[in-house]
């Protein structure tokens with residue numbers, strides 16, 4: 001047996017859905033050698049207290065994240081587009097819901 | 099054995115198996131190969147001890163001799179325990195433990211599937227709830243058996259050795275106890291006749307996928323768990339598990 | 352050079368504004384290294400901390416107590432996992448961190464080098480050790496490093512159950528037989544002072560405190576947190592008839608704080624140096640688990656290489 005190839009297995013990011021219909025949120029990370037094991041571990045680590053009805057696991061290396069340098073050009077342009085947000089629109093009186 | 103006595107005895111078979119199996123798995127807590135597995139093994143142990151509480155409580159109620167889950171767990175001697183033998187075997191290495199969870203898991207899965215159709219409402223409710231847990235244990239253990247079997251040369255050897263050793267105790271799972279006979283006759287539970295075939299089918303599929311060999315049939319005389327004839331290990335488990343209750347019988351914790 | 356200075360200034364500005372630092376943000380190397388040291392020490396403490404209580408799982412006096420203790424120790428494994436993950440965002444691998452622990456290069460909380468001698472120790476640990484941890488971790492939940500702070504928020508939610516189950520064990524024993532009362536008091540006698548030491552040396556002797564406070568990793572001094580712990584714990588002891596083993600302990604009406612006796616710092620440093628009653632046993636158990644698990648980790652890696660690449 002090789003002596004120095006010991007690892008703590010691959011790193012995964014776990015996303016959980018708290019209840020049906022809710023969006024998935026990042027719950028944390030864990031280690032596992034493959035996707036099935038990652039899924040089972042996620043269930044045991046991040047859903048022990050009924051925190052999830054659905055789970056996604058993604059290899060951490062597959063995630064591309066924006067960098068702090070992006071912050072200005074990347075996000076600021078979305079700042080002045082209030083019309084994209086539903087609360088920009090006034091609902092006529094008398095109507096409860098659209 | 100009356101029908102009522104048979105029901106108590108049968109509940110003890112199930113409850114003691116879950117309890118002793120869970121007690122053994124709890125020994126891993128803090129010592130697993132990787133943190134994630136500490137958590138996973140503990141979850142299985144928690145499920146099993148939870149099952150034991152539920153069914154032992156029912157056994158106590160049916161028996162009607164003022165014995166609750168704790169009285170039954172901590173104040174019986176080895177010959178009164180009705181668990182199958184595999185549960186009491188020491189954990190051994192990780193492959194042996196996985197082998198135990200794997201073989202017992204599929205046994206429980208098939209047993210609880212049958213009991214989900216029991217005419218006894220409490221037994222039925224217990225089986226339905228526990229079946230969900232046990233199906234997960236089977237998945238977890240089967241995943242590991244496959245990974246260890248089809249992993250490295252060393253892991254394959256260890257997994258095969260574990261299955262071969264455990265095979266000495268698998269006939270014990272299917273030895274028909276007197277209480278089982280009575281409960282089937284009385285139609286309180288459906289027939290258990292297909293249990294072994296279905297179980298063999300389940301485990302063979304996994305063992306094949308794990309590129310392992312099915313353990314040879316054997317004539318080992320390792321039988322008797324359900325009748326209270328145990329290995330030498332059970333006494334030691336009890337002396338550990340029951341220590342506080344025995345040393346301070348008048349204390350409440 | 353000038354760019355580094357401006358980056359550092361921007362970093363300081365962020366901290367001054369109460370902003371949170373995220374993994375990809377620029378940070379001074381010293382900040383990164385201090386965080387790695389502190390967080391990995393914390394994670395190691397959670398792992399090693401499983402052992403003293405693990406010692407009583409098989410002997411819990413009722414099935415319910417067994418489930419509670421098992422779930423509690425399991426949570427500690429989870430805490431270790433969360434904090435290791437948070438530490439990894441700083442650019443170290445969990446393997447490196449674990450190797451450092453096993454090679455004796457990293458520390459863990461000295462409290463876990465004390466033995467658990469009776470069942471009452473499960474009560475004393477949950478009540479005092481987890482109680483002290485809550486005080487510490489509640490403060491850390493507001494620390495400047497995002498991943499650490501988020502891990503602490505998650506952990507704090509779980510710690511309350513740990514604390515309560517411990518207190519309940521002792522409360523129940525204090526209503527029990529004479530032997531049970533004696534057992535409970537004996538456990539508190541042994542765990543009280545080591546729990547106070549968990550907050551670390553008094554501020555003037557704490558080498559890293561100034562830096563950590565400057566960076567808002569630590570928001571309160573060791574002595575402040577210790578005082579907070581004592582103030583909230585003593586009334587709980589009174590409520591169940593436990594005596595705090597400190598003859599100098601008394602309430603000061605003016606300051607509205609408890610005054611307490613001298614902590615034996617010689618003992619603290621001695622345990623940290625490896626001379627505690629269980630240092631060897633704890634590390635032996637951890638390295639054994641790690642070594643015994645090596646073939647398992649290798650096997651699943653080999654399987655993944657065959658089937659998932």
Ligand SMILES: [Fe+2]
Pocket residue numbers: 397426427430484506
């Ligand atoms: Fe913790």
Ligand SMILES: [Fe+2]
Pocket residue numbers: 427481484510513
């Ligand atoms: Fe805790």
